[in-house]
Amino acid sequence: MTRRHDVCERILAPLDGSGLAERSLAYAEALARRPTSEVILFTVCKPGEALERPFTAYLEKKASELQASGIRARFSIAKGNDAGDEILRAAEREKVDLIALSSHGRSGYKNWAMGKVTTEVLQRSRTPVFLVHSLDPEVEPVPGGFKKILALLDGSKFAEEILPHVQGLAKANQGQVILLRVIEPGGIPQT
Incomplete structure (x- = not known):
């Protein structure tokens, strides 16, 4: 199957x-507007933490909110010491097409660019990651879809694997793809 x-x-x-x-x-809601799409809400509790019950209630509430807006949603909770590892395992286990991830979470502003878990997921994921800059309150999904999509490339074949996904998303939203490759001063790209 293609x-x-x-x-x-x-x-x-x-x-x-x-x-x-x-x-x-x-x-995630904007990307899941097709009747066959599904959002899987996911969190990680450390072994021995008494947070599973509160997180279950929290995720049930968030799933219900998505369902009320017409989105198929469910949730999953994993136990582990490394949230990044557990997110990557869940992405493989659930065979997801995309991970929708905020740049920062509970730890907030400790790292100005991205949180530790986000950095780990971006560096190790084999699944495309849709990164949301969570520190900018002005950034909200625009009704009508994604009109400009920035794809970051580093010259590797691995980075280019995202291009069919980006092109498909742009086509579905009648949007534009902007390809960006940063070359350090004095650096010449290998072709």
Whole structure:
């Protein structure tokens, strides 16, 4: 079966209970507007933590909110010491097409560019990641879809694997793709 790159059938939305992490939900909802799409809300509890019950109630509420707006949604909770590892395992186990992830979560502003978990997921994921800059309150999904999509490339074949997904998303939204490759001063790209 050929996988369609213009459709996000299964979207993993990792949450940690913070408002910053929730910034990705509006984008996951916008990407999951097809009747066959599904958003899987996901969180990680450390072994021995008494947070599973509160997180279950929290994720049930968030799933219900998505369902009320017509989105198929469910949730999953994993136990582990490394949230990044658990997110990557969940993405593989659930066979998701996309991970919708906020740049910062519960730890907030400790790292100005991205949180530790986000950095780990971006560096190691084999699944495309839709990164939402959670520190900018002005950034919200635009009605009508994604009109400009920035794809970051580093010259590797691995980075280019995202291009069919980006092209499909742009086509589905009648949008424009902007390709960006940063070359350090004095650096000459290898072709």
